[in-house]
Amino acid sequence: MGKDDRLQHLGDAFGTNPFDDDHLHEECGVFGVFGHSEAAALTALGLHALQHRGQEAAGIVSFDGAHFVTERHIGLVGDNFSKPAVIERLAGNRAIGHTRYSTTGAPVLRNVQPLFAEFAGGGFAVAHNGNLTNARTLQRSLQQRGSIFQSTSDTETIIHLIATSNRGQLIDRFVDAMRQIEGAYAIVALSEKKMVGCRDPLGVRPLVLGKLDDAHVLASETCALDIIGASFVRDIDPGELVVITEDGIESIRPFQAARPRFCIFEYVYFARPDSIVEGRNIYDVRKRIGAELALESPAPADLVIPVPDSGTPAALGFAQAANLPFELGIIRNHYVGRTFIQPTDAIRHMGVKLKHNANRAMLEGKRVVLVDDSIVRGTTSKKIVEMVRDAGATEVHMRIASPPTTNSCFYGVDTPEKSKLIASHMSIEEINAFIKADSLAFLSIDGLYRAVGEPGRNGTTPQFCDACFTGDYPTRLTDQQDIETTRQLNLLAEAV
């Protein structure tokens, strides 16, 4: 998709696209198993548990002792990796996988990861969650040197850096490549003899280590360990590179030590409630977020209603802290896929809610607190407030379980341009007027830090990456400096 189409699309989304669910979207989940006879089946299960991190496409690469085998498919893991024939083709006791979110447009198979390349020294497969902030700059200089790119994916940039490194051994070449890249990344890679896991020096994106019998497992979140019955060993550290071979696991720390900056939005929305990330249970953090919100911004109401499903834990926390009944006042239709009726103009003007319906019997005559996790463009909030009011609610107090989202993410999260973020150019009062609630409150940034167990945000050296709320980006944004666009590179992967 060219840039113009993208803008057009964003324009649509801002207005009337019935599938605008107005959330930021994680772009990927990664997974790997080394040393288990069912490696591919376990990887498929792990990717299924990580499906919330990316629904567009998925891929698995296995190594059977002689050949690498690749299966990459557009669509859900369950739809494409369910047939015994597929799993049987992915022979071998080691495999890595990737599940991908794509922002828009027709997905293209050549962008589906893991990417694979045949180096002079043998095959190499890479799965990557995150985004490099200097990929375009690196790509330009690699092309000058004669490297031929199949895509503009930043993951392919990593592969070319390894291929053209003048170091000798694979791991040295890998480290050489890592030292040239900037940005956020959690990488799982596979060569004939080794599985590699690596987090960027700030540890922006998550990556955990697990064990299943004698096999080592790498995964974006612990829920992917749970599904296969693997035990959780530990988080991979920021800046750590683990090398798993038949002889065991080795840890390398090739980067200068840095204060970690884990993505705080993983707690707000991305990660699955049952995952434990950097020592904290997601569901528990979200409930505490709700409780902080109830303390900071109480509301005179009869009921607390979540915008399902993402607002549910915070709403429960709010209700318990405020001592108000928690009720399912909005019912979500889970059969909504990625596309639906391109409504005719007539239908469009009806403002159809394909995903949510008010549970009228519960709302009639009630003052309600409505809890959602975040507001991106504001369009969905506006529709939902209207829907709840039409169903008979007498007052609607909107409470948002995060601070206002004011800045784009360049670390692997699909964010609209800054100008499309309603909080980047409207005050809370203005947003409240736009969504037509009786009152609106966001959680404070310090409240958010308290919910994750910190005394508050450390303004000098913040404990997390919270750039989407503060604009405080923890790495250089090299590509951004010499191009006009504020979109990140790998979102342009489809461009001709």
Place this chain on the structure above:
Amino acid sequence: MGKDDRLQHLGDAFGTNPFDDDHLHEECGVFGVFGHSEAAALTALGLHALQHRGQEAAGIVSFDGAHFVTERHIGLVGDNFSKPAVIERLAGNRAIGHTRYSTTGAPVLRNVQPLFAEFAGGGFAVAHNGNLTNARTLQRSLQQRGSIFQSTSDTETIIHLIATSNRGQLIDRFVDAMRQIEGAYAIVALSEKKMVGCRDPLGVRPLVLGKLDDAHVLASETCALDIIGASFVRDIDPGELVVITEDGIESIRPFQAARPRFCIFEYVYFARPDSIVEGRNIYDVRKRIGAELALESPAPADLVIPVPDSGTPAALGFAQAANLPFELGIIRNHYVGRTFIQPTDAIRHMGVKLKHNANRAMLEGKRVVLVDDSIVRGTTSKKIVEMVRDAGATEVHMRIASPPTTNSCFYGVDTPEKSKLIASHMSIEEINAFIKADSLAFLSIDGLYRAVGEPGRNGTTPQFCDACFTGDYPTRLTDQQDIETTRQLNLLAEAV
């Protein structure tokens, strides 16, 4: 699928099929619009809202003033009726639609409704929710007479009865056919000039009437009115036949009056929480079911945990009545489709939970009440109890929001044979031993009636069809009398 395959399949399901979610399944949803320029688009939206009543396939028939147009597709409504081209083909200001649940095997397009036939007097399309209990007997006599069936679907039986009726006018022929059939049915049909809605004399299956501007709407549930912004007019009465033309709506009551016997399981599980059925809000009934359950069978516990999503309203009601905290202790993965990894034997033995994961951080060291809506075969309950215990719960008290399911349904619900229903041959104590809970309780049948607002079950003339709990079938089961199988006819539609 032949009978042997079916038995084989049930055997699989009983054992290890990871998709056995151990629920009865509604077989269909129906919808119709007469007199709106966007008839097909509205029908697609209505079917989308009724998707929980059948996910296998969907179809729409419209009439454009000269021709009937049919679109029938395997798969979800959103996946097949989302393209403008499809909606445009379905021209005209009247349309009916159907969404279908199929029990097993490869779905076959010729069984997807609405069925359409060209009569001597013109075209006629029929969409049917329910099941006839004398269809096979009628079919046999129609075949003797020379009628050729394309399927063994009971809906096709209705069409042949109309075609071969010796009455003159279409509505007379339709009534003639209705008088010959036994069983449960909510029918929406379309001829060139008329849309017809009809419920069986006992009103086992639901059907509601709505209005959108000047258009009349028929739908299985009110949630399908909500999505298009139609207002709810009233339930179609048991035994009522409404005929909608350009001149308005006419009501016919061709059957002898009978005490209604609405399906009580619609309240327990089938209908959507936001629907209002026979004057009661489903969510509200389910919460009251939970409260009755808490009164009848309290448990010494720290938390109330639903088996999501169907156990959630009852768990909330239970928690509120018992004054215990309600928590999301089990997280559901909504990306589970109808098929997934046919696991290798090794994987199978791991007892993978594709759909549910325990939220370990919430369960560790806690005594929990686990609330689910029903138990059919018991296999899922057993796995979930084990999963919750593995996550650290010290006690697991299972509470079921309905009485034991002891009998098959012959009224359009996919039920296993009686022998596969765990409660048909095990006592509650035995079931408890099988699922390995610390305690197990079902709601009493009178408790269920109280939850829907009755003083209790009237043993002489019960207020509902509750045959699945009591074996008290409100109609004759003609086909059952002369065949061995205990499966209902239209589940054999695939048989050669």
Place this chain on the structure above:
Amino acid sequence: MGKDDRLQHLGDAFGTNPFDDDHLHEECGVFGVFGHSEAAALTALGLHALQHRGQEAAGIVSFDGAHFVTERHIGLVGDNFSKPAVIERLAGNRAIGHTRYSTTGAPVLRNVQPLFAEFAGGGFAVAHNGNLTNARTLQRSLQQRGSIFQSTSDTETIIHLIATSNRGQLIDRFVDAMRQIEGAYAIVALSEKKMVGCRDPLGVRPLVLGKLDDAHVLASETCALDIIGASFVRDIDPGELVVITEDGIESIRPFQAARPRFCIFEYVYFARPDSIVEGRNIYDVRKRIGAELALESPAPADLVIPVPDSGTPAALGFAQAANLPFELGIIRNHYVGRTFIQPTDAIRHMGVKLKHNANRAMLEGKRVVLVDDSIVRGTTSKKIVEMVRDAGATEVHMRIASPPTTNSCFYGVDTPEKSKLIASHMSIEEINAFIKADSLAFLSIDGLYRAVGEPGRNGTTPQFCDACFTGDYPTRLTDQQDIETTRQLNLLAEAV
């Protein structure tokens, strides 16, 4: 496809459709085997050999002793019946098959034969080559009686006639049905115990009997016996019905004897050159046609050039009789499928020849006799004459190996309406002016009869059906009498 679309299509074809190959097209081939363990594989091979009689779709029905199994696919036999899995599904030692030509529009699976119906007495499959001339009339009266049609196919009419017959045994019912139908038909049918073959009383369409080991074989042409190594036993006689069971073969002649009227166009174009039909080898007849043509209408030329492939045998016969060199002056591209570039207007005006190219080196400076089998609309002839002239031929003498085609066929051949047949409204001189040849001659009707071995056409009781050349239809055209359209019924099968 509605009638208007059809007319539109014909308009296109008349003008510029690059795939207009300007031939009449046979509509079907039929085949059956009874008593061979490889019945389905043999049927697939037989249909492959009959592929020239219909390329749109093919189907096979087998009976495995307990169930009928059906496979019907759009596309070529080789593309759809090549996988072992398909052949394995078609279990049993008896099978019948059908290959179908469709005139235009998107093919629809429900029209693909063999058709199958479950009668009160058991299953019955029918494959039919030909066309009934009273099918629409019969269908109307069957519908009055309550029969429901899935299509307007005349084959379905036959099935309903059997189903509603008041006779007892299947063969009696079959005969009862045959006695009610008019038109041309070669039918192969299969019940649980019997395979039936039947030709209409005039024997318009061919059907032969073969033997392979102990198995009986029925096929439209002998080339389908050759491919499986079966020996040719005899032609089924006009009006004969053979019933094949495990006990052997029985012959019934339920019709009043009539003078046969085999379709003479089978010799001109339809049948394969290597087939032997009604005692005559097709290739040999075509060569003799060419020789007759050389005698009747010699031309002063240097070379004889066929329009490949159908004009080749006649051109060889012409060249030998005229003692002129036979050369391949036009090369045919066999990779032309049923569709190709819908050219842009610019391309369209280039008059692209997708199927034929002049072999310039052979034509330059030569006077050529160009031999084609027939002229239907004249458009292709016009283009080919122009192409040959552009390649440098100094004179082009067109010789047509049949009389002028002046009338539509109603016996299972796809013919344009009479008004589209160039010879129906233009004299030979006018046609010559239209195609811009130096001279044009058609074979005389008596010349054609001489080529097949007759002394000439018997004007009182003609030896063949030659209605397309003479308008002398050998049966009643009941449907034509009360409807305006001049199209045959089963060509309207797609109409909504």
Place this chain on the structure above:
Amino acid sequence: MGKDDRLQHLGDAFGTNPFDDDHLHEECGVFGVFGHSEAAALTALGLHALQHRGQEAAGIVSFDGAHFVTERHIGLVGDNFSKPAVIERLAGNRAIGHTRYSTTGAPVLRNVQPLFAEFAGGGFAVAHNGNLTNARTLQRSLQQRGSIFQSTSDTETIIHLIATSNRGQLIDRFVDAMRQIEGAYAIVALSEKKMVGCRDPLGVRPLVLGKLDDAHVLASETCALDIIGASFVRDIDPGELVVITEDGIESIRPFQAARPRFCIFEYVYFARPDSIVEGRNIYDVRKRIGAELALESPAPADLVIPVPDSGTPAALGFAQAANLPFELGIIRNHYVGRTFIQPTDAIRHMGVKLKHNANRAMLEGKRVVLVDDSIVRGTTSKKIVEMVRDAGATEVHMRIASPPTTNSCFYGVDTPEKSKLIASHMSIEEINAFIKADSLAFLSIDGLYRAVGEPGRNGTTPQFCDACFTGDYPTRLTDQQDIETTRQLNLLAEAV
């Protein structure tokens, strides 16, 4: 496909594969248009005319002034490039295309040409007919340098050589790459501003230049000029590189002059009869081959019968020279695709002829000369001789329109390994015994040279590449020297 599978496949083919048509196969056709508003449509037509050079897949790349657009599809040109939408996507007034033959196994889209790469200086697309004999060696050294290959296609090697050249301008880089490669190639390439055509220094593969209005056209054969009405300008010379821009056409000759060695097998079998290649009409050469054969090896016979279609021109030439009747004694079924019934063992033993059938009526009691173009493995000849004899021929004299094929081709033709070539290890007498003919004769190598207009083969500096007949390879075979396999590189492109 791995090497073992390949060997297995060859084994099958040697034995019983019913689709073994026992010919060498050309691997590609190339085409390009520069300066015509219908560039993509013309390219599709040109590729359609070149379909005989490769049926597996086809691709077109166009440049619309801003972007390169690519369409690559498995299957025939007509099946994939027939929709207006496809042609419209391929916007621009310049386009190149490629049609590809693949030897075996499932075709893979990433191997379909034209290949496209984004260089530092802009996009570049390449379509290649031929094979490089040092591609594997070059690839290895490119990989050492860090180049990442997507395939093992030799065409990709060319692209990497251009990308990594240290020359400045594109044409200089292209020449730099050409100077490093060995083997046979006819290349058509497209950059933003230029279309390039290039033949290897020996001119082994054909490439012609044409003109259509102001547009320049490049094509493998003249038949692709004919279909679009372009005029033939001249052959591109061996070792010539033409650069076509908006300013016109420029010719570069970057190689040392060498005596041309055009592939003589193009005359025997590959090229289309209506093409004019290197000044000679193919059909005319083939007829002269037949005449030479009649002079060298006459036979006492009643008829001359071609093995259609490839043996037809030589058979005509033989018949005219021998003054014997030419007859179609074998009928070819053109509906044979690339796959057909994997026959069961029982069917396999029947020796089914899917492609050819004897025209029994013509052969009975006759002594026949059977003319085919070549014998590769001998299996098809054996079957055809048997078939002709079974049809009643009393004597079968096999005449082959080329010398014995004794050596593999490494210049872009799919040849079995040398050991599979029957003539590599059997004398003519032994082959005759194997195919069971009454007599067998091949054309002499000098006879073949005479047929193309030479006085005979010049043993010191042969006028053609005739390595398949003589083993005299005109280039170095670098890759062959250090690897065991005798298969050429790009046939291994599918290997994992």
